[in-house]
Amino acid sequence: MAAAVRLALIVLLLLGPGGWGHAEPSRDSLREELVITPLPSGDVAATFQFRTRWDSELHREEVSHYRLFPKALGQLISKYSLQELHLSFTQGFWRTRYWGPPFLQAPSGAELWVWFQDTVTDVDKSWKELSNVLSGIFCASLNFIDSTNTVIPTASFKPLGLANGTDHYFLRYAVLPREVVCTENLTPWKKLLPCSSKAGLSVLLKADRLFHTSYHSQAVHIRPVCRNARCTSISWELRQTLSVVFDAFVTGQGKKDWSLFRMFSRTLTEPCPLAAESRVYVDITSSKQDNETLEVNPPPLTTYQDVILGTQKTYAVYDLLDTAVINNSRNLNLQLKWKRPPENGYIHYQPAQDRLQPHLLEMLIQLPANSVTKVSIQFERALLKWTEYTPDPNHGFYVSPSVLSALVPSIVASKPVDWEESPLFNTLFPGSDSSSYFVRLYTEPLLVNLPTPDFSMPYNVICLTCTVVAVCYGSFYNLLTRTFHIEEPSKGGLAKRLANLIRRARGIPPL
């Protein structure tokens, strides 16, 4: 009895002055999402997005209570009167040709662009202070942003959020391409998330896997958005995005089988308790193309179809807040397997061995219709031994022509030929199929100009060496081995005496 009274009293005490506890609705909400996209080149892209929406006008009221929205960024918005902030750190380059269009691309290095409110008087001073503060928050060298690398775009970079005026005087844009992204930038980025890296999708964010990628981009976007459909008041939206592309050969060991564990070395166990939505989307658009089927394990409960970036796409949806998704094993490890028909193509390559055998490359390809297929091989030109050159090396060396053997579908069905009855020109190739005919074509031979040495050089070298040896060594040898004797001039030989006779006859002095 007394205990019940005491309990009632305690409950009353809690509810009385504590009525404010659940009368005020929570003003911010978190949505987290992960999109896994198998790319045409065999790699897989993963895009995380964490969106915190805060229904508050930061400029009008004094804010002292931060719940999900990080205080570090909320104070930035009010202190520097920001309208929008976009900051990204990227390592690598998004290869659109191989991977398709990205959701949101960012330049390599660090990029910061900011729209200030029109109440700011000295935009340049605020810009400089803001970049210093951000360099402290994100452990990056953003303090190197100054007037030498800041521009004011006049046509591009319109605000991505609500804006009542777009005077480009309040926009600043800077890029630091030399900026390195590493764990020290990821750590503060993760600490801004409401669930940090403890629950929800952020448990997958392990640095040693995220940086072993072809492309890594993490970004912070702050902008005002409409609070409701009538759009009469604003909310502040903070989006933290992280895109990575896992390389098929580096991470996947050449196979196109992907799973959350292989990508992140973690699996999902529970959604973030603070999140209103926590979903994983897997792109299964190309699941029925190219004779390959993409199998996603565990099978999705729902799918989502929409036109994304101009094409119709289908996504398999896994809602972590749905208890059926995380099953009895208490973890979710999505697996993507490609099942392709076994005969796809054949490649045989036998590399050359010097002075033994040539290169041999054989490929069996299925050419898609109405297309151009190019096959190219790179080679390097090397020097041969000087005896291996032909007498006319400047002519070049020939590479044998390539052979193309093809089964061409014929427009008209042909009937099987009788070899003895039909003319000779129809019985060159044995035709087995009536719907296609066999043809063998050849390309031109290739004439390659190899680097040619100067063949007169051996002769030149021999001459020069011999001359030098003869002159130098010979002189030394002579000096060292010859002895000099003084010689008496002889009285005169026969020729001298005859010459003196003739000179006397002429009357000139003798020799």
Next chain:
Amino acid sequence: MAANSFRSRALTALAGLLALSFGSLADSRIEDQAEQFFRSGHTNNWAVLVCTSRFWFNYRHVANTLSVYRSVKRLGIPDSHIVLMLADDMACNARNPKPATVFSHKNMELNVYGDDVEVDYRSYEVTVENFLRVLTGRVPPGTPRSKRLLSDDRSNILIYMTGHGGNGFLKFQDSEEITNIELADAFEQMWQKRRYNELLFIIDTCQGASMYERFYSPNIMALASSQVGEDSLSHQPDPAIGVHLMDRYTFYVLEFLEEINPASQTNMNDLFQVCPKSLCVSTPGHRTDLFQRDPKNVLITDFFGSVRKVEITTETISLQPDLGIMESSNKEDQIDEERMEPLKYAEQLPVAQIIHQKPKLKDWHPPGGFILGLWALIIMVFFKTYGIKHMKFIF
């Protein structure tokens, strides 16, 4: 009667003995507390860890610094009290076969980079000027808190430097150097500004002992990995990574620190014995003449750990609801109802508007003094030559 008095005397004697023993016990406890009070005179700990080398083959210097960072964090100094300066990025270097890792032991046993690292000064920011500014506190306005050394006169600071050095200098990033005289003067400035209580300076470079020769400020203890004329050698290469992973001195210091926990009582004399010549090949040196306390009374955790004096209280404090916020939120909803026109998003690529926008005129500045003077000169010459009567054509 005699027995009674004997018993009472015995009792009083026993009581007196007990009182004496209690008194001595209490005294010794007070003495312990007093000695503890005198033993550690600092209230907070800071660490400044600097790696001054750039390029991939200087991996070991970054690994040195990160291993000290790891030990210091493990023993309790928070990131907000550590200023970590790394002159190059090894973890995410394109040549690192295991990205986002920096290993200290071969066969990749220990990743000292970890998952929770905050580098305050990195890459080109590690310069002699920035280092001296951090030490003396004269940082440019607008420097964020994480890049400042906000120590006071009761702070114990650990300063660890590694890189390539010589007799009397330490090389920063292959482009500049700091001399031992500059370093000594910086420490003297710190002492004059009362920016430290005690300072421990550790340096792991070739001829490291030359860097502490010139110190003249009190309360500084210094350790170096090699004497003047000796080179500090690196420990072991890893065949997969391809470079030497650590320097010998810091490797053995790391192994020594791994045994320390925040409550351990190991003192500085043990740190002086780390890495004898047989292991280190060079002779580590130390300097304690400027230090007031005896090194055997100085705990390792005085510099590598963090002092947190926690007082437990049983009082309860009840928080009052802030009615101000509730009222303002109600008001705000009403104001929002009255806003008439809806807001809209800006068009991302308004072609017509872009084409027809006038290019922003540069702000007009009035002509400067030189131009004005030049024009005044020209006009004066004109009127002197042709006479003042031409003025009437102007006015």
